[in-house]
Amino acid sequence: MNLVCHIGTPKTATTYLQETCAANPDWLRENGMVYPDLLSPIANHITLFYAAAQYVDPSAHAYGLRSMAEVAVFRGTLADQIRQQIAAAPPGVTTMLMSSENLTGNLGGPGVRELACLLRPLFDQVRIVVYLRRQDDAVLSMYGEFMRRGYHGAPFAEFVENALRPDPTPPYLNYRRLLGHWIEAFGAQAITVRLFDRAELVDGDVLTDFMAQVLGRRPDLAGLVPSGNGNESLSAPALEFLRLIQPMVPFQMNNTVNPARQRLERRINRLPGTPRPQMSAAQSARIMAHYRAANDWLRQTFFPDRPGPLFAPRPELPADSNLGRISLTEFARFTGEMLQ
Template sequence: MRLVCHIGTPKTASTFLQNSFAANAAWLQRHGVLYPDLLSRDANHITLFYAAHEGLHDFARGHGLHSREDVLEFRRTLRKQLERQAAKAPPGTHTMLVSSENLTGNLTGRPGIANLRELFGDLFSSIEIVVYLRRQDDAILSMYGEYMRRGFNSMTFPQFVKACLGPDSPAPYLYYRRLLSLWAEVFGQEALKVRLYSRSHLAGGDILEDVMQILFGDALPDLSALARSTQDNTGLSAPALEFLRRMQPHIPFRKDGAANPERERLLARISSLPAAPRPRMAPARSQQIMQHFAPANAWVAETFFPGAPAPLFAGSSSPGQPGNLGRISLDQFAAFSAHLLG
């Protein structure tokens, strides 16, 4: 059985893909692809990250792991689950598909990737690592929205950009040369299937169809019966992000060394704040970000897209449009406060 391991990166429609995979598990199985149960509460195979991480990540505590010994034991348990899922797959199953953007978003460093490779062991005849790369200015803007939605910090957008471009970046996976080099060291460069997250580069202009092309190649079945998940991480409006930034010190993600239950109770209301007007960064900020990553992006282009037009990411994400972050009116602040209070 072949393994296709989708590793994100974050903010490249991973949640949409995972929910679509889970919703179409029976369809996939009829066509020889297994989307397994890997002891996860939802469609994201985040348990692969828990088991591969060298230490004990905060997210793992919510899964009942509280020590290094728990992690090692869970790694053994997950290996057995992979074996069970492969063994009970119906005849004709040719591919196991697993997916978690946490494998790039949070699994930093070669040791964790090596642990993942060891977890897979010799269970599969071949392993393909599928990774989608998004232009970094768009990715940073999208990640800023996620940080504000979850209450991770109260940085302004310029402060967040500075952090992302600094030595202790909260988004190290955006350094694509380093990211891909680490995965290539462990799995081999030939195992990496590197794709660009943009409509012009995706099969049919659609990421779900693009993954299906990877899974089935020339034997692509009729996709008309494939259900598309409506569950996705919908972004919030620029004023909503500024509202959440100012509120963060009062309802942070963490409190007293643990996840803040007050924030958890409000998460559904926070996520239903208005989605328009969409956040936009100033063109000069976009240029600053893309210039910072230009050398690494040039290496990616040469290594994985030889002969393709340069640069790797052309143009601008919002040409000629002024930025709109960091602004909120008193009326908007009052309306959003009333929304949270119910």
């Protein structure tokens, strides 16, 4: 059995790919693939992250993991589960797919090495597939996710500052640092890097592109039913609403996931998607300048035939961001959505 491990990055349609794979076992089987059950009720193989991380994430508490000793036991249990899934694979199935954006969003270098120790003995070959988007888009998208989930209540300008620190949030935007961990653990030849841009994707579609990377050819997607989960972004006023209420309903409380926040999730996802959030042209230019050296390395290492820069400037962006603004009427309307 060979393994294709899709590692995100976050906000590159990973939920869409995961749920599509989980919902189409027959199509995958007909094409020689299986998307396994890795001891999780969700399509995201987040248990790979729990087993490899060098700390106990609060969300792992729901899996009974509260200490590193329990994680060590779980790691062995997960390895046994993978072996069982390999043994149960139908004839003709030669590729197992795994996918979790947590492997790039939350896993550091020691964790990547731990993951390699877990996976490499179980498979004849391991391939890593990763999608990378330009950092200004990634920062804006991740800010929306932080507001949606209630991770913190920082305004967007502060979030941008955090993205430019030596220990940035999000932590995965320096692609040289990020991929260096995976090159060290799996080798550069095992890593396929794709740019999350319609102009770069096969047929301009991430699902078609992903299956093309797995199969090594342009896929015939007839019979494959895409997931309806597009994980759409929220509007700029909705993000400001969520930022303002975050101190009252944060994601985490008492060192565990806040059940009050979880109960709001469905209602939050009903908030409007327009007007779409936009950063300013100056913010975009500053972010991309900060990551220019890492992007030059990325181009030279994985796209040596491409002229630079890897990501073009964005002159179409406005002079002022539309984030951080909400009218009293919008606030009242969104509050009503939360109460329904």
